[in-house]
Amino acid sequence: MKKPTPPSQALKSVTPGGRRDESFFEAVYDVVRQVPKGRVTSYGAVAAALGARSSARMVGWAMNNAHLIKPKVPAHRVVNRLGMLSGKMHFGDPDRMQALLEKEGIRVVDDKVQDMKTTFWDPASELDIMRR
DNA sequence: AGTCTGACTAGTA
DNA sequence: CTACTAGCCAGAC
Numbered sequence A: 001m002k003k004p005t006p007p008s009q010a011l012k013s014v015t016p017g018g019r020r021d022e023s024f025f026e027a028v029y030d031v032v033r034q035v036p037k038g039r040v041t042s043y044g045a046v047a048a049a050l051g052a053r054s055s056a057r058m059v060g061w062a063m064n065n066a067h068l069i070k071p072k073v074p075a076h077r078v079v080n081r082l083g084m085l086s087g088k089m090h091f092g093d094p095d096r097m098q099a100l101l102e103k104e105g106i107r108v109v110d111d112k113v114q115d116m117k118t119t120f121w122d123p124a125s126e127l128d129i130m131r132r
Numbered sequence B: 001a002g003t004c005t006g007a008c009t010a011g012t013a
Numbered sequence C: 001c002t003a004c005t006a007g008c009c010a011g012a013c
Helices: A009-014 A023-033 A043-049 A056-063 A096-103
Strands: none
Touching: A023 A043, A023 A056, A043 A056
16 A cells, blocks of 8 residues: 655654654664665655655755764765765765765766666665664 | 755656 | 756755
């Protein structure tokens, strides 16, 4: 059965009471940390796995603080849905993201992950996050 | 308080 | 294929 596109309510439920809740960010980091080495996922996929399908931007925003989070978050394994290294400019050195990916055996050509079809790792379907 | 922007994405033309 | 729009929502101004 397919999930019926939860509206912004999905995210609201994560941040109840209108109070700013860091659990969403935590959840994002938690998912990203589980991306296997040598695989990548997308902002939208992470958001979808958290029930906030249309909040991919928030995932990207969460990654902004990723470098402050412990344990470390493999932010380089998160690319956009096309496999493009859209966040490379946030790694200090623009070439670091690609270097990290290639170090894991991922082929990157022209800021784009190759073989996305086999490299992509979808947390929603390959990982059961809902079951704690 | 309004407008713009962004590590996004899906849809439409 | 490209271009533009809407939805998303937290910050910067």
